[in-house]
Amino acid sequence: MAAEDPSVSGVSGRYATALFELARDERSIDAVKADLDQFEAMLADSADLKRLVRSPVFSADTQLKALAAVLEQAGITGISANFLKVVTANRRLFAVTGVIRAFRALVAKFKGEATADVTVAETLSDKNLDVLKAALKSVTGKDVALNVKVDRSIIGGLVVKLGSRMVDSSLRTKLNSIKHAMKEAG
Known part of the structure; x- marks a missing residue:
């Protein structure tokens, strides 16, 4: 699916495709999309969160602890929270906005x-x-x-x-x- 859509490629596309397929299998596409939209809005509103996401200075462990606290505070749980934690553990949190954009494209295509x-x-x-x-x-x-x-x-x-x-x-x-x-x- 990722190869068919040029906006869904690279690291972001691979992560978005994996998340989309999991959300589809769990019948939770809308819930995951809502969580990602909420996380993106939080990212847009917080310079500190942007710095945490983009800066290579923070260790994966530090990012993971901070992200877990942010997600808990926001009430983001389940597939979305686990996915964001995996992305963080794999040192790919910097790509999260691209992943969210690619995920949206996959959802839109799926829904026509x-x-x-x-x-x-x-x-x-x-x-x-x-x-x-x-x-x-x-x-x-x-x-x-x-x-x-x-x-x-x-x-x-x-x-x-x-x-x-x-x-x-x-x-x-x-x-x-x-x-x-x-x-x-x-």
Whole structure:
């Protein structure tokens, strides 16, 4: 399965495939995905957790003890917790964001969903997320899972990447286009 999808390759793809197959066999794909989403959100919100995950300075044992405490505090248990601990013990915790992304791609493919990467200037409301999902579903004919990232530097609008297609309606891009046009005219 990993070889069929270019976004699911390398170390991250191998770990994601193993996790996906285990979660599928245990009928817990949604629970594992929710746990990984929660862990990724915690990672995004904590500079200390990012440092723990990315820094080669920490020993595997130190990372494992710290990670176990974080997972317990967050209530992440079962397959997800065991998987993250194995990744840590194998000194591959630095690749966890790639593993999560690859796992999402495998889940989307399994469920017949498309996945869109959406970059916005500020957090979207649930209503706006639903409108965006509906619009993308009308284009693709599939349910669309969204990976939403907030990037205040785009000022306004949004950037949507769906497979190889990209729609950039960000204010930053529009301003840059005007700036280039003015330079060429002047």
